Amino acid sequence: MNLRRLFSRTCSAPAARDRLQLLLAHERAAVGGSDLLAKLRDEILGAIAKHVQIDGDKVSIKMERGDQVSTLAVDIEIPFEAAKKAA
Amino acid sequence: MNLRRLFSRTCSAPAARDRLQLLLAHERAAVGGSDLLAKLRDEILGAIAKHVQIDGDKVSIKMERGDQVSTLAVDIEIPFEAAKKAA
Numbered sequence: 001m002n003l004r005r006l007f008s009r010t011c012s013a014p015a016a017r018d019r020l021q022l023l024l025a026h027e028r029a030a031v032g033g034s035d036l037l038a039k040l041r042d043e044i045l046g047a048i049a050k051h052v053q054i055d056g057d058k059v060s061i062k063m064e065r066g067d068q069v070s071t072l073a074v075d076i077e078i079p080f081e082a083a084k085k086a087a
Numbered sequence: 088m089n090l091r092r093l094f095s096r097t098c099s100a101p102a103a104r105d106r107l108q109l110l111l112a113h114e115r116a117a118v119g120g121s122d123l124l125a126k127l128r129d130e131i132l133g134a135i136a137k138h139v140q141i142d143g144d145k146v147s148i149k150m151e152r153g154d155q156v157s158t159l160a161v162d163i164e165i166p167f168e169a170a171k172k173a174a
Contacts, residue, residue, distance in 0.1 A: 019114040020123070027106040036107070036138055043134035051126050 017058075018078040020048065026070045037063060037072045045074070052078045104145075105165040107135065113157045124150060124159045132161070139165045 022044065026036050041063070048054065058077035064070065109131065113123050128150070135141065145164040151157065 016116055018116050018123075019112075021110075021112045021114070023108075023110045025106075025108045027108070029103055029105050036105075039138050040134055043137070044131055047127055047130035047134060050130070051123060 018052075020052070020074075020076040020078060022072070022074040022076075024072040028068050028070075035065070035070070037065075037070050041072055041074075048076065052076075055079065105139075107139070107161075107163040107165060109159070109161040109163075111159040115155050115157075122152070122157070124152075124157045128159055128161075135163065139163075142166065 024037055024040065024044070041061070045054075045059075045061075054076060058079075060073075060075040062071075062073045111124055111127065111131070128148070132141075132146075132148075141163060145166075147160075147162040149158075149160045
């Protein structure tokens with residue numbers, strides 16, 4: 001899994017804001033099975049919100065559920081002040 | 088950010104285990120700044136451990152810190168029984 005290259009390539013021009021991107025993928029051995037990502041989504045967002053202030057309209061959350069692979073993609077723009085507070 | 092394609096391509100042969108892959112990237116507006124990922128790592132792993140049983144030796148954690156982008160990559164194999172318990 002060499003996703004880091006993708007993230008480093010998508011490094012936009014010096015942004016005035018920090019950016020947090022998360023991708024979570026659950027590959028199931030059996031079709032169907034648990035909706036683990038739905039359970040994890042709120043807890044992970046809660047953990048992030050403890051450390052940085054999140055603007056509701058600067059958060060993009062996409063979930064996709066396939067037969068064997070479900071993915072959760074979260075993209076958060078962090079206001080510059082909030083990022084400094086987390087330092 | 089179309090990372091989902093990558094995950095779906097890397098979908099291995101029907102595995103006897105479920106697999107959870109996480110990639111977290113923090114793109115900072117200013118060089119230096121907070122080590123947000125180090126703070127989030129344990130909380131996110133804790134959230135995951137609440138829902139599935141994790142074997143210490145089936146967990147791979149890689150963190151990389153660049154000037155502007157830090158990444159956290161976690162790859163967890165979930166024993167089939169544990170995945171059913173989470174259902």
